[in-house]
Amino acid sequence: MPRGWRWPRCEEAVMSKRSERKSEAQVWDWRGPRRIDGPAAPTRASTALVVGFDRHAASRRALEFAIELGAGLRAYLHVAHVVDTEDLPIDPDSDDWEARICEALDREREQACAVLATSAGNWTYHGRAGDPAKVLIALADAHDAAMILIGTPRRDLMARIDRLLGESVSARLVHHSHRPVVLVPHNTVARLGTGSGTGRKPD
Numbered sequence: 099m100p101r102g103w104r105w106p107r108c109e110e111a112v113m114s115k116r117s118e119r120k121s122e123a124q125v126w127d128w129r130g131p132r133r134i135d136g137p138a139a140p141t142r143a144s145t146a147l148v149v150g151f152d153r154h155a156a157s158r159r160a161l162e163f164a165i166e167l168g169a170g171l172r173a174y175l176h177v178a179h180v181v182d183t184e185d186l187p188i189d190p191d192s193d194d195w196e197a198r199i200c201e202a203l204d205r206e207r208e209q210a211c212a213v214l215a216t217s218a219g220n221w222t223y224h225g226r227a228g229d230p231a232k233v234l235i236a237l238a239d240a241h242d243a244a245m246i247l248i249g250t251p252r253r254d255l256m257a258r259i260d261r262l263l264g265e266s267v268s269a270r271l272v273h274h275s276h277r278p279v280v281l282v283p284h285n286t287v288a289r290l291g292t293g294s295g296t297g298r299k300p301d
Contacts, residue, residue: 130226130227131224131226132224132225132226133222133223133224134207134211134222135221136214136217136219136220136221136222136223137219138219138220139217139218139220140218140219141172142172143172143173143174143220144171144172144173145171145172145173145174145244146173146174146176146238146241146242146243146244147167147168147173147174147175147176147243147244147245147246148176148178148234148237148238148241148243148245148246148247149161149164149175149176149177149178149246149247150178150179150180150230150234150246150247150248150249150267151177151178151179151206151210152179152184152206152249153184153205153206153209154249155249156282156283156284157249158209158213158249158284159249159282159283159284159285159286160248160280160282161177161210161213161214161247162216163247163280163282163286164177164247165213165214165216165217168217168220169217171244173220173244174220174221174222174241175214175217175220175221175222176221176222176224176237176238176241176243177214177221177222177223177224178223178224178225178226178233178234178237179203179206179207179210179223179224180225180226180227180228180229180230180233180234181199181225181226181227181228182230184202186199186202187199187202203225206225207223207225210223211223224237230267231267231270231271231274231275234246234248234267234271235271235274235275235277238275238277243277244277244278245277245278245279245280246271246275246277246278246279246280247279247280247282248267248268248279248280248281249281249282249283249284250268250281250282250283250284251266251267251268251281268281
């Protein structure tokens with residue numbers, strides 16, 4: 099079973115983690131599934147959204163967009179970070195290799211929590227190692243999610259290497275999931291329901 103705990107106040111949890119890191123590196127089983135349950139929203143969720151999260155701008159924007167969309171849909175957000183090569187230190191033989199991975203994953207979780215703190219609640223953060231597409235699809239199936247949201251694919255060297263080794267995560271989600279997949283670019287600025295878009299009004 100995934101290790102889980104309540105995280106009612108993100109700010110306190112982030113400060114606590116930072117204090118712990120100052121005194122001693124915290125090592126935990128980063129390969130196994132972990133979950134953090136956020137506070138409950140005033141209204142009961144009527145659907146679910148799954149969001150893939152990493153440290154990149156497009157991923158952060160995807161989470162912000164999911165919060166905006168979820169507020170209108172009264173959706174429960176399942177936010178997942180799957181351990182990737184960017185979380186791993188360069189030297190696998192270093193004495194603090196495991197500790198540095200845990201620190202990297204803690205930073206990812208703190209970044210997600212900072213964004214999730216703007217929502218009314220009804221969210222869970224999931225972290226685990228595994229195949230990103232399979233993890234997101236399984237999570238969506240487990241909670242009967244209305245859709246899966248991720249940031250648009252990166253264009254850096256590591257992303258190109260990943261594509262050389264096989265399909266991108268977004269392509270695999272589209273090809274293997276029977277749910278809608280939403281790709282959110284990092285420069286998305288329009289906010290749902292604010293009327294700030296520049297599109298022409300319908301006739």
